[in-house]
Amino acid sequence: MLEFAFMRHALLAGAMLSIMIPMIGVVMVSRKTSMMGDALSHTSLSGVALGLIVGMDPVIGAIVICVVAAFAIEIIRHRFPTHGDMATAVVTSIGLGIAAVLTKFAPGGNHFESYLFGSIASVTREDVMHVAIVFLSVVFFSIALYGSLINIAIDDTLARLSGVNVTVTNGVLTALTAITIALSCKIVGALMIASILILPVATALIVSRSYKQVFLFSIMLGFIYTMLGIVLSYYYDLPTGGTIVIHALIGMAIVSLYQRRRKAAMSQ
Template identity: 30%
Template sequence: MNLFAYEFMIRALVGALIIGLAAPALGIYLVQRRLALIGDGIGHVALTGVGAGLLLNQSPVLVAVIVAILGAVAVELIRERGRTSGDTALAMLFYGGIAGGVVLVGLSGRTTNLSAYLFGSLTTTSNTDVITIGVIGVLVLAAMLTLRPALFAICHDEEYARVSGLPVRALNLLLAVTTAVTVTIAMRAVGVLLISALMVVPVAAAQQLTRGFLATLAGAMTIGVLSAGTGVWLAGTIDTAPGATIVVLAIAVFLTLGVVAALRRGARRRGSATAPATPAVPVEPPEVALGR
């Protein structure tokens, strides 16, 4: 039976492929800044937005987008002006977000809706959801690829970027807002508890074999798309949760590439140990060299 004969599976596949492409394109900058877990923190803040939406009888996703953006911007400004370290800012996102979300969802009395946001509900995406994911995914990709040199500069050395005249604060806020929006739209695919994995794991997997930023970016996006597409198909075949299946496949790719990289390093070491030693080139004293 062809699973993709059903419209809901086609919508699930399209949404997963877009997120699988956009999430690693953003995640590579977060990994460079050692903020690999910021997606989890913003996901918890988005959960507060979901709770607020349920409590106020408004669109949970729309409210979650607004709350996640405000939370990400607030933490970035606190980190910059108050010199709060990255891990402290993330702790604020984790604890404040999850506590606020649980309280608001409990007050709304609609706890049965919570699992769809925590773990994703990819097969229930509507045409409107797919269009929203597509538009935002294209905007995220365009921003990450167009501003690649500037974003790489602030992630590699923020002080040097500031001295070079780059708008460091604006770029930092752009990353924060983009992360918040990406996490929120990906709630329908993998859930707020797993979206950070889709941002980080493909990047970590690509780093096993690639050298250089562009090669790692291309590899991470390829792994993200393949994991997303294969995960949707496998989830439909064996009847598992699509979001969790996508993440498990991405981790499997990471482990496989890690083994391949270890084998390659071992082969290089054995090759260098058996290679004949290169005779040392005699160095002339400075006075002899200058006398020529």
């Protein structure tokens, strides 16, 4: 397996994505904006199609569209604070509508399909370099602003009272979220990113008692799920994203069963 360059690239890029996606996912789930990931992942398809049409890297097109869509969601959320879910619904609808039209003009149907469910064979050295740059940015941001992100995850007003520059922090978080989701299209698949963003965090919430535990446990689970998914997708020729999600679901079921039995044993 490791004798092939594309597998080394896929494993390295996957390892970095498996760490930084849960880092972002923890904040999004805590803020109750996890559906933003689903909106951006679907909207990224219009960027992929646009990239294929104009002959540029589809990931670049996905990044541009995702960043625009992410800030559009934030603007709508602040404009209509009592209807936060409306923002994700509006952007998702627009993104999918544009993607449906653009796919008719995009060359290479199989190539576009690989961005739907993920493909390890298409990962290049340039992709690894791009992921590495964003990975370092996400890790630095998550560690340097750890306390600020906790405050924002709880409440924006509390964060402002604590001296957090909420506007700047939210802006950086929004941009990094959009770029991370766009970069994940090639390996994980646009239709699978939201699940990988949420499932490790949801599993960690079952057994964790603090934000720090959720943060660390989510990263650990994300890494395990992604590595298993990439390896099995290679040996059994399966879609990478779907394989990762299946592992995440199995892991969540195991952790839930363990926690239930543990509580039953403690109550006896």
